[in-house]
Amino acid sequence: MELLELQKVDFALVELTLYLDTHPTDMQAVQQFNQLAQRRQQIANEFEMRYGPLLQFGHSYSRFPWQWVESPWPWQV
Secondary structure (H helix, E strand, O other): OOHHHHHHHHHHEEEEHHHHHHHHHHHHHHHHHHHHHHHHHHHHHHHHHHHHHOOOOOOOOOOOOOOOOOOOOOOOO
């Protein structure tokens, strides 16, 4: 369920990014983007605590032992 919510927020963030590229002075859109970015971080943190890291290359932390080999694939959650 967390993965679906994360995908929804990611979709909205991509759409808002595209909109803001052409409407950079829309204060309401910027505020909405920042709120969704904060929500995404919360959802991602909750997901990672439950299932393991989402992103590689230093974007996600790993508990010991190294979690990348233990984490479920996205279709397994």
